[in-house]
């Protein structure tokens with residue numbers, strides 16, 4: 001992360017007492033502070049309905065926050081002085097006058113130019129109201145200091161609501177003031193997709209339909225819905241993971257090289273990918289989209305709860321905890337190359353990776369059989385055990401010519417003394433610097449909704465489309481495993497460690 005000077009500013013967090021703020025946002029700001037990125041007069045102003053004094057909130061969010069290094073007492077105590085609190089009901093306009101007054105006092109007291117980030121980390125139903133109310137009291141105006149708004153996911157519930165939210169926010173703010181966060185874009189290895197593709201001369205010539213047989217993206221979680229059953233049951237894997245994180249990854253894998261490494265050029269190229277994703281027909285929705293729901297099972301000798309038994313989940317719920325899609329991108333580079341994406345909860349391990357499967361040799365000199373799963377593959381491991389793996393065939397030492405698949409890998413952990421920032425840390429810093437490259441642009445978010453919306457609609461309207469059960473701790477429904485086109489081809493089921501696959505797979 002570059003140490004460009006950060007202008008003095010206030011970070012206003014709406015939803016200051018919430019889970020995300022405590023687990024991710026405050027720790028991210030603390031790390032930026034500790035690493036010397038923030039100016040001396042930097043301030044965080046927490047906002048939610050519950051009444052706290054500044055001191056009570058400092059205790060809750062900083063001094064006794066279990067997600068901060070509680071042993072670093074001195075540093076936490078100094079950092080806590082940069083954190084204040086204001087109780088308002090964000091649904092009620094009167095609170096915004098109080099907020100404005102409080103901000104004006106803070107600007108004066110701490111000699112801060114009137115630069116502000118408003119981070120919306122409340123229930124999503126409030127995003128529109130907060131935007132409108134900020135603008136009603138003039139907190140959208142940039143005449144005396146810039147104003148930026150970070151909008152947490154989900155950005156809309158479907159295409160229509162995302163469109164409406166976008167329009168209403170754009171009535172109050174300029175597009176360049178809006179930062180739609182997708183924390184996957186802040187992950188170091190995700191950014192490395194672009195660097196690997198465009199900083200090296202060996203990959204890009206092969207990065208097309210002539211050499212690539214298929215692309216797979218897996219984002220698996222071993223946990224279930226935990227305490228978020230109420231939210232998740234209304235969302236499901238398609239809205240929670242695919243519409244945003246996975247389709248953003250697709251755009252980075254598939255985009256053309258940008259003219260420059262700036263926000264506009266990169267986001268223009270990503271948008272063209274969304275534009276080229278072929279919409280699924282009703283028949284394809286039935287055939288090439290698979291949804292599943294985890295069922296109670298015993299995994300590694302541990303009893304695992306089924307989804308319908310989770311707190312907050314309806315006993316007859318048909319919400320998907322697993323989803324997989326096969327689709328195509330209709331452009332010059334990717335014509336006829338299938339893309340497969342899948343995500344799920346209570347799968348055997350937590351792992352996210354992008355796998356590029358190259359086409360096998362046309363002429364098999366060393367084997368009379370095709371070895372479909374031993375062809376060249378390039379794996380971008382997003383988490384855990386972050387790194388890149390290239391698999392290729394090598395001669396087994398000894399007599400005869402036997403070819404075996406071997407690994408060439410790079411692991412981030414081998415770079416000693418390299419600090420890898422958490423996604424929220426990187427993204428917050430970018431917003432503080434006014435760099436929107438790693439945030440999703442409105443037009444692309446809407447195009448991603450255009451792709452998933454017909455699927456969600458078909459699932460809602462047609463009860464004959466099945467929700468397949470899968471035992472918790474497995475790789476999802478059986479038929480998802482068999483959806484890869486081509487004889488004998490299967491998903492690469494990743495292990496905990498990037499290079500340990502096959503019989504050594506450790507989950």
Ligand SMILES: NC(=O)C1=CN([C@@H]2O[C@H](COP(=O)(O)OP(=O)(O)OC[C@H]3O[C@@H](n4cnc5c(N)ncnc54)[C@H](OP(=O)(O)O)[C@@H]3O)[C@@H](O)[C@H]2O)C=CC1
Nearest residue numbers: 015016017018019020048049050089090121122124152153
């Ligand atoms: N938690 C997570 O891991 C993730 C969360 N998100 C998104 O982040 C957002 C926040 O999630 P999360 O932190 O889990 O939610 P929580 O329910 O834990 O927190 C919600 C926060 O909003 C405040 N709030 C609710 N209503 C109002 C209101 N009318 N006026 C002012 N403040 C209000 C609550 O405080 P109070 O009751 O005191 O007002 C609380 O601080 C959601 O949109 C979620 O989708 C996205 C990715 C991951």
Ligand SMILES: O=C1O[C@H](COP(=O)(O)O)[C@@H](O)[C@H](O)[C@H]1O
Nearest residue numbers: 153183219221240241245352383
């Ligand atoms: O946005 C979300 O992401 C998490 C997974 O994020 P990761 O960084 O741990 O891969 C997911 O658990 C959650 O349901 C979803 O809302």
